[in-house]
Amino acid sequence: MKVRAIGLMSGGLDSMLAVKVLMDQGVAMTGITFRTPFFGPGNAQKAARQLGIPLRVEDIGGVHLEMLKNPVYGYGSQMNPCIDCHALMLGTAGQIMDAEKFDFLCTGEVLGQRPMSQRRDALMAVDKLSGYRGYILRPLSAKLLPKTIPEQRGKVDREQLMDIHGRSRKRQMALAAHYGIEDYPSPGGGCILTKVGFAERLRDLLATEADVKLKDVELLKWGRHLRLPGGRRLVVGRVHADNVKLQDLAQEEDLLIKVKDIPGPVGFLRAEASAEEVELAAEVVAAYSDATDDTDTVVVCSGKVDREITVTTRPKEEFRSLLIQ
Numbered sequence: 144m145k146v147r148a149i150g151l152m153s154g155g156l157d158s159m160l161a162v163k164v165l166m167d168q169g170v171a172m173t174g175i176t177f178r179t180p181f182f183g184p185g186n187a188q189k190a191a192r193q194l195g196i197p198l199r200v201e202d203i204g205g206v207h208l209e210m211l212k213n214p215v216y217g218y219g220s221q222m223n224p225c226i227d228c229h230a231l232m233l234g235t236a237g238q239i240m241d242a243e244k245f246d247f248l249c250t251g252e253v254l255g256q257r258p259m260s261q262r263r264d265a266l267m268a269v270d271k272l273s274g275y276r277g278y279i280l281r282p283l284s285a286k287l288l289p290k291t292i293p294e295q296r297g298k299v300d301r302e303q304l305m306d307i308h309g310r311s312r313k314r315q316m317a318l319a320a321h322y323g324i325e326d327y328p329s330p331g332g333g334c335i336l337t338k339v340g341f342a343e344r345l346r347d348l349l350a351t352e353a354d355v356k357l358k359d360v361e362l363l364k365w366g367r368h369l370r371l372p373g374g375r376r377l378v379v380g381r382v383h384a385d386n387v388k389l390q391d392l393a394q395e396e397d398l399l400i401k402v403k404d405i406p407g408p409v410g411f412l413r414a415e416a417s418a419e420e421v422e423l424a425a426e427v428v429a430a431y432s433d434a435t436d437d438t439d440t441v442v443v444c445s446g447k448v449d450r451e452i453t454v455t456t457r458p459k460e461e462f463r464s465l466l467i468q
């Protein structure tokens with residue numbers, strides 16, 4: 144019977160090479176990739192098309208967010224819980240393996256390539272936390288790692304696997320040339336959780352707001368964020384794309400705030416803001432608009448009930464202390 148495996152696909156070169164090395168042995172590969180607010184399937188879809196393999200896209204946003212609030216192995220340099228994140232992906236892929244009778248899982252991880260998440264002990268921690276220890280094959284570094292179950296059972300020939308180690312990309316480049324793989328993204332530093340600015344916002348969100356949901360995290364990607372006295376978050380668009388997205392993300396109970404008849408940003412307040420909070424938010428939105436300072440400005444607040452309020456436009460510098468970052 145044909146050996147079948149699921150390959151985790153980030154879309155980067157290493158995950159493509161891992162799949163190729165196994166395809167060379169006749170393993171029938173299916174790719175899997177994941178969607179959360181922090182990363183999506185775009186690169187993996189492109190890579191799977193190049194490799195000519197089917198790809199499954201699994202939405203793990205909800206369970207990933209719950210993990211992110213309290214990861215067993217903590218965070219990397221920013222808010223990236225890479226060990227737990229990998230374990231979650233492999234655990235999810237493992238459940239599909241069990242349900243659909245695949246033989247094993249594979250990843251493109253290379254021993255020692257990333258300082259934290261690809262150390263030997265980190266790889267072993269991922270295996271344990273995922274619940275699929277023994278079933279996770281890393282073809283690019285397999286000869287340097289303990290024999291996996293598919294190797295023990297003769298489903299994969301260990302001799303044809305690789306022993307790549309460390310940060311140099313030379314051997315991967317040679318392998319890419321061997322397979323004729325030319326189109327792949329340059330190695331990135333990780334998902335948006337590794338980015339300083341976004342990580343600061345997320346840290347603040349998790350520390351200050353209870354019961355954080357996916358919609359709250361999605362909001363972090365857009366506009367400038369201010370904290371009003373009392374703790375409520377106000378988001379104000381910086382550019383047109385922010386304004387469009389904030390309007391998209393607004394639910395019936397949320398409030399969108401915009402200066403009337405004058406170009407300016409969209410402001411976004413979550414449900415049940417007090418009258419004082421709405422008035423302050425209107426002042427902030429007016430301050431960031433093209434309205435002239437010290438003039439009366441009419442601001443439209445659209446929510447369950449639309450209303451207009453008039454505020455005196457103040458210089459935006461007066462609100463700088465409210466900025467979250």
Ligand code: SF4
Pocket residue numbers: 182223224225226228229332333334335336337
């Ligand atoms: S960089 Fe982001 S996507 Fe990659 S393992 Fe870390 S947390 Fe997960």
